[in-house]
Amino acid sequence: MECRECDSIIHDFMRAQGADEELRTKAFDHIIRCARCEARFSNIRSLEKALRALAETMDSERSAAHLEPVLRAVFQQQKRARLRARSFASRVAIGMAASMLLSIGLVSWHPTFGPVRKPPIVVTPGQLPLADASNAQIPEPVAAPAPETPRHRKSRPRVAAQSRNTEEFVTAFYPLPYAESSNHTVSGEIVRVKLRGSALPGIGFPMALNGERASEQITADLIIGENGLPLAIRFVR
């Protein structure tokens, strides 16, 4: 072993992890033979001993006992703060959960927020008999409350919501030329429309409004058949 090699491990002699046993033996052999390395080794041993003695001196200087009450106080303060934060967080969580439940309940209860389902409506003569179109009174609809069946309420949720606020008057259904008048039954979906009075002949209604009323907006319910043609109409006010 050379001096340079010895120098690289000379500090690790006293450390178990520093150098392996074989290397240590080689270095020790070199130190015995080399005066320079022997002096160096001796100095380092002295330094290590002195550093150990210094560490022992410093051990006797621990004087932080008075810190203990201060740290206890800080710990208690922190503990209280954590408890406060935890209870605040749990209150916030409960509030959020309650508001979520409330909003879910509101959405499911309120029909306008619910899913709109429009099942096809079958209008039978027993339920809604078709009237004679020649007797239709468009300007003055029959003052009768709309026949509300559970099916109607489901199919026309907006009308149902509206009827809670304002009463609605409807006429009977009048057949249009596209309907098969032989059996007096129509089936299809009810669609609410607004149209000008002058447009009534366009959908096959045998009367037209003239003069000022020609431009008047008329609200009506149309029964649209499966082929997309209007089969019957009723007027709404």
Added chain:
Amino acid sequence: MILRSHLTDEALVDLMRGGDEEAFISLYRRRQPDIHRYVLGMSNSRMMTEDVTQEVFVNLIHHADRFDPARGSVRSFLYGIARNCLLQHFERERPYVPYDGDIAENESSALRKAWRPDLTNPLAQLTTAELLDDLRQAVLTLPLKYREAVVLCDLQEMDYVDAAAVMRCPVGTVRSRLHRGRELLVQKLKSSVAAKDREVRKRACC
């Protein structure tokens, strides 16, 4: 009842996270001497040592959740906090530690008179109280990176792996810094011993 003195550091940290004050105090009593010695070795200032020791444990109270056993021991975690606090203190105060290699005239005169340098091994007498003070001053004049290695590995007797975790550098770097720090210490102390030798000879002549 839990005998906290028998619990590991990690178990104590777990308990203190749950609000167990006695677990914290047990950990403090167990680890405070290490931290105190480390900070004192690095700063040689009693005031700074107490400040930093307090900061370390207050920090532990506030940030115990940051301790991750997978990343190292509680001891290394505390040393890491102490190191950060120390560096902040050094940055704030930038202390100047004088070292002229001479011992003040009024100090340890009895030891001085009794002391005779051994020329074959000039550092052989280093364990005397007087020279220990020299050694302490010499450690303080080391550049920070070497001082840290000497304090952790020699004064704290920490192994290279733990020291590397505290110093946040590879094990090889710790080793080379320690060796370099020791070489510097030997040089400083040799010059100190030589100065003392000259002084003794001068007095003998007079």
